Each structure stands twice: as C-alpha cells, then as structure tokens.
Amino acid sequence: MREPDGRAIRFGLGYWRKPGEPAYADAMAPPHAILSVEGVCKSYGALRAVDGLTFHVAPGEIVGLLGPNGAGKTTTINMILGVLAPTAGRIEIEGIDLAVQRSRALAKTNFAAVYAPLPGNLTVEQNLRVFGLLYGVPRLSERIGEVLSAYDLTRFRNTKAGVLSSGEQTRLSLAKAMLNRPRLLLLDEPTASIDPSAARDIRAGIADFVDAGHCGVLWTSHNMVEVEAVCDRVLFLSRGKILLEGDPKTLPREHGAASLDDLFVAVAHESVQGAAAE
C-alpha cells in the first residue's frame, strides 16, 4: 500500500507518526468540537491498551472508530463514557473536562453498545423512564412516546426487555441512547443484531439526527459497508494507536486498497504482525 505521494506506507514499529502526535493538522481541537480526545493513554501494567490517542468529533460529524479486536476501540469508548480512567491525557465533551466535571459532561452524552443491554427485568417503558430520570430528560413521558415510535417499540412498551429478541433489544438500547438528545452519541456496533432493512432505517434516523446539527457521533463497527455509508471520517486503530485517518470513501484508494474491507484486513494483518514482532 502507498501514501498519496507514492511512498510506501509503513505500519507498526515503523509508523510514520510519533506517538501522541495528532494524525492530521486538522486534529488540533476546533473550538466547537463536541468531543476532544488529547493524548489519551491507558495502560494495564506493561500493556498499553491505548497509546497517545488524539482526535476530535465536530458537530454534525459521524466518525468511525475502526480496528481489529483488541485495537483499543472499546477501551477508548469506555474512557469517553467515564467508566474507565485514562492513565494519561484529557477528554473533553463540549469543552467540559470529563475528569473534572464528570456528571456535567456525561449529561451531554449517551451510548448504545451490544455488550450493555438494558436490565431485562424491567419493561421497555420502565427502562426508558429510569434512564430518562438519570439524564434529567424534560417532559419525559412525551419523549418516551417519541423514541418508542421512532424505534418501532411502541407495541413492546409493557414487555420485559429480557424477553425481546436481540434485534429488539438493540433498538431499545438505541432508543435509550437518543432519549436525552445527546450532543455526543457513542455507538459500539449499533446495528450488530438488526436485520438489514431495520439497520438501514436506523442508520438513516441517526444520520438525520446528526444532519440536523444535534450531535456528533463516534461509531464503531466491523461492517465496512455500513461505515462507508454512514461515516464522514474514519480512524483506524491498531494496538491502541491511530494508524490511518480520513474519508472512508477515498481512504482505500489513497492507500492502494480496493475497498475499505481490504484496508481493514491490511490493518488487522499489520496489527497481528506488529504484536508478534513486539
């Protein structure tokens, strides 16, 4: 694979960017960034799960966080959600330092992840009511009705979340994620258990919400077709570092790959080789 100027791209230990250095010039925090991640590291003993990550998400932007298993995607999302403390670095949500004003920062955030289903022993409506109170959603009953309708869950209003199909549970997680009209939306494999038709509707719904300038989105997925359709920009992570960054439509061509899928495979391959070399 080659850089746009023709020089061979170097992965792994020969990575061309110094650790912690912004991936691109535009990575300097814009004053209006919804999410600002600056030099964030997470170490577990000698293991560096995330290594000097710096990136930003602007309003109305959907940023894909891609990478093979163990690249540091979920660790990064957990740090932005405030459930994992970085070893170093700084995370700001709409200019609010997460480490200093955690509660205020998280009030502007929400998330949906396949590994965090809502409590199965509460009904759909009870779950939304509890989380609506936690996020301080005004006119909660009205808002619950809106998200139930938007995610086709109205008929499950009084059904225990635990008996929903995995696709319905994913839709419930997304409904919860949109409940407080977040400024920053974190989506970890948001359409993983959803049929293609429903997934397309959900992607369209989220894109509309973002286009209206309501929020910025950090989106992880292993579905490269989805990523290409939805994301304005992607960050390829490998062993806790940003390896590549750019427009998902042009990035494969810029690096000599036929498709985003091929680029992903190359990054994953490099990750395995790099880990073996270390």
Added chain:
Amino acid sequence: MTGSRVAAIVLRQFYLLRGSPQRVLPIFAWVAVDILLWGFITRYLNAVGRAGFNFVPALLGAVLLWDFLTRVMQGVTMAFFEDVWSRNFLNFFATPLRTSEYLAGLVTTGVATSLVALVVMLVLAWAAFGLSFAGIGLAMAPFLAALFLTGIALGITGAAIVLRLGPASEWLIWPIPTLVSPFVGVFYPVTILPVWMRAVSAVLPPTYVFEGLRAIVAGRPAPWEGLAIGLALAVVFVVLACVVFAAVYRYAIRTGLIARYSAESVS
C-alpha cells in the same frame, strides 16, 4: 446531588418489587418467622424460668431490633445486587449519576423495605406475644436510629466488597450480621465476654443499643450517655463506609472493573 437521579435508582427498585412477589416476600417473611420462633422460645422460658423475670422484652425485643438492623443492611445490599445480577453498572455509571446519588438511592430503598419489615415485626410481636415498645415511646428513636445507621454502614460496606472483589464474593456479605452479633451482646451483657471481645464491642454501635434495652427491661434508667456514643459511632461508620465505597469505585474506574462487570461473566 440531584433528586431525579436518586429517584431513578429508587424507581428501578420499586419497579422490580412491584412486578415480583418473590422479591416482596423475603422483606417480611423471614423476620416474621424469626419473631414467631423466638416468641415461642420466650414463652417457654417464661413458663420454666424463675418467677418475675419476663423474657419477652429481653429476648424477643432483642431479636426484633437485631432483625431490623439485618433488614436495613439487606435492603441496601439487595438493591445493589440487582445491578450486579443484571450487569447494569456500565449503563448506570455511564450516565451523569454520581456515586453519592447512587448510594442515596440504595439507602432510600433500604429504608423503605426495612420499615415495612419493622412494622410487620412490631405488629406480630405485639399481637402474638404481647411485646410492646409503647411504654418507651419516643425514647425508642435513638435505639432505632443507631441500628438503622449501622445497617446502612454494613450495607454500603457489603456493596463495596462486592464491587472490589467481584460478584462471586456475594457469599461473603450475607454472614456479616452473624459475624457481628457475638460482639454486640444481642442476648447477653457484654461484660461476660473476654476482654479482647469487649474491646471490639466498645466500638460497635449496636452494643450500646442492646445494653440500653436490657437496662430498660430491668427497670433501670436508660443509659442515654451510652446511646449517644452508639449514635456517634454509627454516624462515623456510615461516613467511613461511604469513603470506602468511593475509594473502591475509583479503583474500579481505574482498573476497568465497572466495564468488565457489565460485559463479561467475571468471578
């Protein structure tokens, strides 16, 4: 502290209790069985014991107060375990919820369920065995307050232990009241304990409650000074428990335990 977030934690527990008789029954069923068991024992002891001594207030009263403390602790820990069992930590702690609000929600739930248990025990002990605290009246308040605060402290400490050691450490939590009971003299004066056990007793708030109860039953004036010490110690215990929980929470955030408890089956 934001009221709506505390209310969210309480509401979640209310929803669970409302839709689940198997959760409601243990709130009062086991304490009712305890009152019946000890009620009959005291009745038997009154029949065979020396004339003039009434075992009902001494033993049954002690059982009632001890069960109240245990119920308060279990009310707090059960509310916490609901989040352990449903792997809900990530969902909750990725919201604006503060640990103080979470603990306030757990404690409020513990208050509500233990008050139900207390009313059931008082009514049953009075109706079946003639035990009444009416003669003591409002003077019961400091007794109950000391036990109530101790139960909260034990409940929060139990939650901290499970958060630190993992869901499998749940079995360590349930026997805590049983481990404490020999030291606090639920059924006997602490003066009969060995010296080293008395040293432990002196720092446990329930010791002063049960000593006070025995003094009143024996017709002596209530030892208010001792009760004041017990209350002060109970407040210190609650503060220490909150500090321990906050420290464990910070550890869990530093090491990723919160996320792991949600995503994986861990020991």
